[in-house]
Amino acid sequence: MKQLDIKENRGLAAWVRRRPGVQAAGLLLPGLIAFGLFFVIPLLIVVGVSFTAKKAGTVDWTHWTLNNYVSLVTNFAGDFDPLYLNIFLRSLWFALLTTVICLLVGYPLAYFIARRGEKWRAALILLIMIPFWTNFLVRTYALQLIFRKEGLLNSLLLDGHIIKQPLDMMFTPGLVLFGLVYGYLPFMVLPLYASIEKFDFSLLEAAQDLGAGTFRTLRKVLLPLTMPGVVAGSILVFIPVVGSYVTSDLLGAQSSGTLMVGNTIENQFLKSQNWPLGSAMSLVLMAVVLLAIIIYFRVARGDKEGAAL
Amino acid sequence: MSAINYNDKPGQMNAAIVAKEQAAGHAQAGSAAQAISRPPARLALPAWLGNLLLKSNALVVFLVLYLPVVILIVFSFNSARSGVNWTGFSLDWYNKLLHDGNIGSAAIKTLIVAGFATVISTIIGTMTALALERHKFVGKVVFEGVMYLPIIIPEIVMGLSLLLFFRAVGVDLSLVTVIIAHVVFCIPFVAVIVRARLADFDRRLEEAAMDLGADELATFRKVTLPLLMPAIIGGAVMAFTLSIDDVIVTQFTAGVGSTTLPLYIYSQVRVGITPVINALSTIMLVASIGLVLTSLFLQRDPAGKKAK
Numbered sequence: 001m002k003q004l005d006i007k008e009n010r011g012l013a014a015w016v017r018r019r020p021g022v023q024a025a026g027l028l029l030p031g032l033i034a035f036g037l038f039f040v041i042p043l044l045i046v047v048g049v050s051f052t053a054k055k056a057g058t059v060d061w062t063h064w065t066l067n068n069y070v071s072l073v074t075n076f077a078g079d080f081d082p083l084y085l086n087i088f089l090r091s092l093w094f095a096l097l098t099t100v101i102c103l104l105v106g107y108p109l110a111y112f113i114a115r116r117g118e119k120w121r122a123a124l125i126l127l128i129m130i131p132f133w134t135n136f137l138v139r140t141y142a143l144q145l146i147f148r149k150e151g152l153l154n155s156l157l158l159d160g161h162i163i164k165q166p167l168d169m170m171f172t173p174g175l176v177l178f179g180l181v182y183g184y185l186p187f188m189v190l191p192l193y194a195s196i197e198k199f200d201f202s203l204l205e206a207a208q209d210l211g212a213g214t215f216r217t218l219r220k221v222l223l224p225l226t227m228p229g230v231v232a233g234s235i236l237v238f239i240p241v242v243g244s245y246v247t248s249d250l251l252g253a254q255s256s257g258t259l260m261v262g263n264t265i266e267n268q269f270l271k272s273q274n275w276p277l278g279s280a281m282s283l284v285l286m287a288v289v290l291l292a293i294i295i296y297f298r299v300a301r302g303d304k305e306g307a308a309l
Numbered sequence: 310m311s312a313i314n315y316n317d318k319p320g321q322m323n324a325a326i327v328a329k330e331q332a333a334g335h336a337q338a339g340s341a342a343q344a345i346s347r348p349p350a351r352l353a354l355p356a357w358l359g360n361l362l363l364k365s366n367a368l369v370v371f372l373v374l375y376l377p378v379v380i381l382i383v384f385s386f387n388s389a390r391s392g393v394n395w396t397g398f399s400l401d402w403y404n405k406l407l408h409d410g411n412i413g414s415a416a417i418k419t420l421i422v423a424g425f426a427t428v429i430s431t432i433i434g435t436m437t438a439l440a441l442e443r444h445k446f447v448g449k450v451v452f453e454g455v456m457y458l459p460i461i462i463p464e465i466v467m468g469l470s471l472l473l474f475f476r477a478v479g480v481d482l483s484l485v486t487v488i489i490a491h492v493v494f495c496i497p498f499v500a501v502i503v504r505a506r507l508a509d510f511d512r513r514l515e516e517a518a519m520d521l522g523a524d525e526l527a528t529f530r531k532v533t534l535p536l537l538m539p540a541i542i543g544g545a546v547m548a549f550t551l552s553i554d555d556v557i558v559t560q561f562t563a564g565v566g567s568t569t570l571p572l573y574i575y576s577q578v579r580v581g582i583t584p585v586i587n588a589l590s591t592i593m594l595v596a597s598i599g600l601v602l603t604s605l606f607l608q609r610d611p612a613g614k615k616a617k
Contacts (some may be wrong), residue, residue: 025446059477103364109366130597134378142377148582245557249579265469270560
């Protein structure tokens with residue numbers, strides 16, 4: 001950049017060129033406005049609304065209360081049945097299970113793809129990318145075609161005389177979980193693949209030549225060195241799942257065993273018009289997600305250090 | 310799938326089993342590692358077994374991923390109005406689709422939103438990436454944190470916060486509010502992709518251009534921009550796809566009369582199955598496969614090769 005000095009220093013371009021601060025400000029301004037106005041301020045409004053009293057379809061800025069947060073914990077559907085707390089726990093549980101299953105299925109898959117020859121690798125990773133880019137709704141809907149009561153699976157099983165009565169698979173937590181894994185598996189495989197592909201596979205041979213068995217090689221060599229992929233994949237799956245509502249809506253139809261926090265928040269805003277309660281729920285959801293990520297990073301880093309010893 | 314060319318070299322065979330062991334879970338792998346830390350008891354899976362497990366896992370995953378989609382496509386050509394019995398080949402549903410005014414206008418609205426959202430977010434995202442990678446400024450860490458937040462907070466929170474914001478400032482929900490929302494959630498993705506490329510950028514190329522007499526603008530246009538182009542296109546494709554697929558944020562920010570295609574499909578499949586949706590889904594599937602292939606082709610990086 002020293003060569004700048006010998007150039008002609010005339011005009012607006014030259015004036016800007018001599019001032020990196022002006023350049024930075026110019027480059028930054030659009031993003032700053034976009035995020036300040038349409039992200040930070042809206043979030044602050046959510047915080048504000050979460051402390052107001054309920055008023056259908058609008059916000060009553062004159063009545064302040066903590067009730068929305070209190071009712072998240074104390075709203076009981078029946079005896080010993082804390083309604084919202086259960087929904088939160090279920091969402092977290094679903095998200096955790098989905099992440100773990102995606103990891104257990106996705107890691108061997110990504111490894112398998114990474115060890116193919118160049119042509120097969122390109123073809124197989126394309127087969128993962130296509131569902132990644134395909135409309136999520138369409139893919140979930142395709143599951144409906146198979147699993148609903150009059151769906152393909154039941155009709156095949158009935159025709160084959162394997163079952164006498166159609167199975168009721170829709171609206172079960174198992175199917176919602178399957179739908180979540182089905183929907184988010186590509187989000188796990190792609191970062192895993194990116195990280196395993198960079199791995200130097202001769203290290204595995206080296207470890208084994210030095211006397212490490214299969215499991216030890218895996219735990220002490222492959223896993224720590226591909227940890228960035230594991231972390232990225234887990235985060236890309238966990239976050240959207242914990243706040244999701246489309247899958248549980250289409251495959252679970254908001255039945256009591258499949259209702260997730262996303263459905264509940266959506267209902268507060270688009271149906272029952274209880275904006276303050278919905279705001280409180282979404283802030284708690286956000287806090288839970290951020291907390292989960294922080295804990296996860298701690299654990300993942302600890303794991304890596306432990307394994308490196 | 311049976312035609313897969315298994316080209317493992319003998320030396321790699323043993324290694325191929327390792328990933329499958331991963332599936333055995335942390336606790337098990339951990340205790341297994343302890344069990345084998347005594348030198349003589351070295352535990353190694355036979356290579357053929359490991360390979361078999363890896364192959365079957367891959368086969369099952371691909372079958373599960375693609376079978377529902379294939380079934381969806383097949384049934385879009387089924388003449389039956391409902392149910393899963395094959396009653397004959399028919400293009401009726403595609404014909405109905407073409408003459409359905411709601412779907413047509415939803416498709417146009419989706420493309421309008423995606424077009425604006427892609428162009429605006431790609432420009433702002435690229436500028437932001439340049440600012441973050443090449444300049445120091447006060448509050449940079451804070452700005453970075455805030456900017457990447459839309460990636461890590463649940464989409465539903467973004468959607469409802471914008472709904473409350475537009476209500477608070479008295480803006481009626483319309484296609485414009487949808488575009489604004491899409492721009493905001495697309496910018497971080499574009500910025501991440503462009504910034505990754507900027508981090509690997511060889512700045513000597515720019516200095517060389519300026520030594521040869523190019524001014525800053527010419528250097529940017531003829532050197533920096535072409536070298537960044539694959540990442541910018543990648544970011545734009547990402548933004549476009551995020552936008553045309555989005556349900557959640559759109560649902561909160563769309564007003565009456567701004568129904569996009571995903572919103573239309575969502576409202577339909579919530580009620581039940583209609584063959585027209587099968588046909589529409591098939592078209593969208595084909596379109597996204599085309600988009601993936603196009604973006605891979607565009608990102609082939611001719612500029613990068615020339616520069617070397």
